[in-house]
Amino acid sequence: MAEVIKPEKIPEIIRAMLTALKLKQDEIDRLNVYPVPDGDTGTNMVLSMESVFAEVAKADGDLAAIAEAATFGSLMGARGNSGVILSQMIRGFFDAVADRGEISATGLIEGFQRATKVAYQAVKKPVEGTMLTVIKDVAEAVSSLAEGSVTVKDVLEIAVHAADESVKRTPELLPVLKEAGVVDAGGYGLVVMVKGAMAALLGAEVSVGGGESVSITRSIEQALAYTYCTELVIKGTGLDKESFEREIEHLGNSMLVVGTPEILKVHIHTDSPGLVLQAATAVGALSDVQVNNMVEQAAERTRLINASSSSDGVGVVAVATGKGVREIFQSLGVDSFVNGGQSMNPSTSEILEAVDSAASQKVIILPNNKNVILAAQQVDNLTKKDASVIPTKSIAEGLSAMLGFHFEKSLEENVKDMAEAALSVKTGEVSVAVREVNGIKKGDFVGMSAGDIMANGHSLIGTTMALVDKMVENGDQSITILVGDEVSDEQVAELSLLLADRHPELEADVHQGDQPIYHFIIGME
Amino acid sequence: MAKDKGLGVIHISDEVIAEIAGRATLECYGVVGLGSPGISGGVAKLLSADKFKKSVRVLRENDGIKITLYVVAEYGTNLPEVAHNLMTQVKYAVERMVDFAVESVDVNIQSIKVSR
Numbered sequence: 001m002a003e004v005i006k007p008e009k010i011p012e013i014i015r016a017m018l019t020a021l022k023l024k025q026d027e028i029d030r031l032n033v034y035p036v037p038d039g040d041t042g043t044n045m046v047l048s049m050e051s052v053f054a055e056v057a058k059a060d061g062d063l064a065a066i067a068e069a070a071t072f073g074s075l076m077g078a079r080g081n082s083g084v085i086l087s088q089m090i091r092g093f094f095d096a097v098a099d100r101g102e103i104s105a106t107g108l109i110e111g112f113q114r115a116t117k118v119a120y121q122a123v124k125k126p127v128e129g130t131m132l133t134v135i136k137d138v139a140e141a142v143s144s145l146a147e148g149s150v151t152v153k154d155v156l157e158i159a160v161h162a163a164d165e166s167v168k169r170t171p172e173l174l175p176v177l178k179e180a181g182v183v184d185a186g187g188y189g190l191v192v193m194v195k196g197a198m199a200a201l202l203g204a205e206v207s208v209g210g211g212e213s214v215s216i217t218r219s220i221e222q223a224l225a226y227t228y229c230t231e232l233v234i235k236g237t238g239l240d241k242e243s244f245e246r247e248i249e250h251l252g253n254s255m256l257v258v259g260t261p262e263i264l265k266v267h268i269h270t271d272s273p274g275l276v277l278q279a280a281t282a283v284g285a286l287s288d289v290q291v292n293n294m295v296e297q298a299a300e301r302t303r304l305i306n307a308s309s310s311s312d313g314v315g316v317v318a319v320a321t322g323k324g325v326r327e328i329f330q331s332l333g334v335d336s337f338v339n340g341g342q343s344m345n346p347s348t349s350e351i352l353e354a355v356d357s358a359a360s361q362k363v364i365i366l367p368n369n370k371n372v373i374l375a376a377q378q379v380d381n382l383t384k385k386d387a388s389v390i391p392t393k394s395i396a397e398g399l400s401a402m403l404g405f406h407f408e409k410s411l412e413e414n415v416k417d418m419a420e421a422a423l424s425v426k427t428g429e430v431s432v433a434v435r436e437v438n439g440i441k442k443g444d445f446v447g448m449s450a451g452d453i454m455a456n457g458h459s460l461i462g463t464t465m466a467l468v469d470k471m472v473e474n475g476d477q478s479i480t481i482l483v484g485d486e487v488s489d490e491q492v493a494e495l496s497l498l499l500a501d502r503h504p505e506l507e508a509d510v511h512q513g514d515q516p517i518y519h520f521i522i523g524m525e
Numbered sequence: 526m527a528k529d530k531g532l533g534v535i536h537i538s539d540e541v542i543a544e545i546a547g548r549a550t551l552e553c554y555g556v557v558g559l560g561s562p563g564i565s566g567g568v569a570k571l572l573s574a575d576k577f578k579k580s581v582r583v584l585r586e587n588d589g590i591k592i593t594l595y596v597v598a599e600y601g602t603n604l605p606e607v608a609h610n611l612m613t614q615v616k617y618a619v620e621r622m623v624d625f626a627v628e629s630v631d632v633n634i635q636s637i638k639v640s641r
Contacts (some may be wrong), residue, residue: 035552036617076601081610083556090600121640122599124558126553 003151005103005201007063011056012281013200014070016274018049019187019291020196028192030349031185034130034176037082041185044080047451048195051077052090063101067094082186085119085131090445108155109146112139129174131186137166138194156198163191168306181348181375195391196311199274226252226269229292230276234264236284247279269294311406314414315360317400319346319368319376322515325395327480332402333364345371348378355383361387362411364418368398388415392422395482395515401426426450428471428522460487461494464520465502470505471524479506480523482513487520497522537623539583546592546630547577549618557609558597560635589628590619596632600639608632 005013018303021028021042030040038050055073059065071094074087096114097107115500116139119132126132141162142155152363167476170184177184195384230252234244239261249255252270264284270276273291280286315335320326321344326337338354340346351372363385367376370393380387388411393399404421428449433440433456441458447455455466479499483492492510499508506524513521550556559580584591590617596606612630619627 034613035549038613075601075603079604080606081614084555084602084606084610087603088601118601118640122557123554123600124556125553308553379526 001257002245002434005106005152006514007061007066007247009200010063010066010070010103011053012277013197014049014053014056015277015289016200017193018046019525020192020199021049022291023293023296023520024189024192025519026346026347028185028189030352031182031188031347033180033182034174034184035127040080040191041082041189042052043082045086045186045189045193047079048077048083048086063103063270064125065099067098070094082124082131085186088119088122088137090116090317091252092116096403103152105150105152105155106146109142110154111133112142112159114175127174128175129170129172130184130188133173134184134187138190153201156194156201159177160191160194160198163187163194163368165417167191170244174226177379179376181345181372184476185316190436203274224273228269228271228273228292229294230273230290231267231271232277232280232289233287234266234280234284235262237285239264239284244279244283248276248359252403266459269493313360314364314405314409315358315409316364316366316405317351317358317403318366319351319372320366320398320515321397322482323483324511324513325515325521328399328513329481332399332406333356333389333405334402340369341371345369345375348375348382352377352382355379355385355387358385360385363388364405364411364414365389366392366398368392368395381404386411390415390422394425394427394429395513396425396480397422397520399480400523400525424469424525426476426524428467428520428524429518430467430520430522431518460519461491461498464495464522467500468503468522468524471508471522476524477505477507478509479503479525480509480511482511482515482521484519484521485516515516538626539585540577540618542590542592542623542625543577543581545619545622546583546594546615547581549615550581550594550596550611553600553607553611553614555598555604556596556611557599557638560595560597560633585605586617586628590624591629591631592619593614593631594626595635595636596635597636600637604634604637608634 025042025046027043031041032039032041052070052073052250053070056066057067071091074090077082092115093111095118097103098111100107100126103111116136119135120126123408129518138159141158145155145158167183169185170187171182174184241257241264244266245255245257248268251272252268256267259263266276266280277286279290292300316333317336317338318329318334318342319338320329321339321387329337335358336354338346338350351365360495362403365376365379365387367373367389373389373391373393376389390401392401400416401422404417406417409417426449428447430445430447432445433442433444436442442454444456444458445463446453446458447463449467449471455463457466481495496508496510499506515521547559550559559577561579580595582593584593594611594615597612598604610630615630616627618626
């Protein structure tokens with residue numbers, strides 16, 4: 001790991017940022033709701049960065065020349081708002097480092113600071129909750145490192161983290177994002193770019209994960225041993241086909257290298273396209289590089305196959321986390337899941353993806369959290385399918401709703417039956433207080449039902465029993481308990497014994513839910 | 526501007542449209558101020574927000590609203606692109622809020638501001 005970034009490394013880094021953006025281009029496009037919801041932020045950012053890369057790749061020599069090329073490329077290639085903002089950031093960044101010969105940790109910090117300053121000075125009334133906020137938060141986070149002896153890698157790590165956190169906050173700052181249940185598209189693009197730069201610096205593959213919807217039907221994806229189909233052309237003199245094959249063959253499969261000593265065409269399936277590119281740059285000049293995510297392509301194929309063989313029945317998409325919780329949902333007839341729940345709300349686009357990839361043309365969505373309902377309700381406007389939301393506010397309500405589900409009934413009948421079934425259950429949740437509130441100490445257990453805190457205390461089981469005592473009403477017959485991932489077997493046994501002792505009238509049904517955050521999710525009816 | 530929604534007529538004045546367009550203009554990236562039609566070249570002042578009526582001209586036509594904007598842009602940005610973004614954003618903001626078609630948005634960049 002180098003202590004500084006040498007000028008000759010910069011084209012590679014910009015290439016990685018561009019590759020990362022391309023991988024997420026469609027996703028960023030789908031997030032785009034501000035300032036004009038025309039779904040082209042991802043495309044604009046890619047086009048803008050392509051122009052930067054084209055200029056930088058042509059520039060040779062020192063940092064000053066590269067800085068000038070990057071600034072010129074970003075100015076000329078700027079597309080859309082995100083592109084113009086990006087061009088200002090790039091201008092500011094390279095302004096700060098151009099005369100340094102190479103980019104040190106201090107240079108990187110000053111680069112982020114100047115990028116922020118220049119980005120902000122080009123607008124009269126900056127709108128917060130956009131990529132401007134993200135670069136500002138990044139600059140602030142790395143500024144704290146200025147005093148210590150840090151490496152370039154340290155600075156970028158902090159930058160990645162700060163950008164990630166910042167973009168998650170954008171819906172809080174910009175109401176139009178919150179309404180649509182998305183984060184800011186340009187801000188997210190910036191996160192993707194910083195991650196791409198990080199990957200290039202580490203010599204790792206460009207992968208920018210996070211927040212994807214998970215479908216149960218993953219047969220094709222699982223069959224793929226490697227993620228990226230990487231193709232490129234190397235130009236040079238005296239290129240040695242065999243030795244280059246040996247160089248990269250351990251990186252993947254389906255390798256194909258053809259050509260002459262002047263030009264080689266390379267094809268390989270790999271998880272490390274960055275390493276392949278690196279090996280290639282060592283022997284010659286690259287052109288026509290293509291890195292395609294085959295997992296995404298396969299998912300798209302699966303979706304198309306499913307869509308063409310559409311089923312007449314009704315499908316269900318549930319927002320749920322926790323292996324056990326999902327298994328129960330699945331056994332009740334849920335087709336696919338979206339990751340999410342308390343403190344990790346999925347976006348409309350993630351839910352949309354799950355709905356579109358479901359086998360049925362009619363799909364019911366169970367948000368299972370009050371903060372997800374709004375995002376779920378946007379989906380019907382965006383999908384070609386018939387989508388309806390049962391506004392379930394908890395996992396227990398979602399499970400209860402599934403008891404009213406019948407695959408062969410019509411969408412309307414199901415919506416009515418499931419909504420009724422969802423209302424028949426009372427929900428309780430036991431969790432840990434993350435901050436001090438209403439006299440409850442941080443770290444104490446709290447038992448909640450219908451949005452109110454009903455019980456609290458130091459003991460998990462004590463708090464849970466107190467919650468159950470308050471929830472029980474005359475006529476209740478059964479209690480379902482989903483056990484969270486942090487609860488021990490002993491605690492479950494203790495709770496079962498106490499329940500049987502204190503509430504013999506309730507038939508207890510205890511399942512391993514493995515959900516995070518909630519130690520216990522309780523359904524009572 | 527008037528619209529009949531069945532129960533009566535809704536009037537939306539040109540000032541309202543100018544205000545909406547002006548606010549959208551000031552939020553547009555690359556725009557650092559408003560200009561004024563009477564002043565040309567480098568002497569455009571950076572006008573404050575309550576003077577939209579000088580910097581935003583609204584013309585009613587049969588086919589829709591024609592808006593003319595006089596702005597100051599930031600030096601170093603791609604000016605055609607900034608102007609294009611401005612057109613799109615102003616059109617979107619006005620159409621969304623008053624439900625009238627915007628036929629055109631003409632942008633006059635009267636001056637550029639050079640930040641240090």
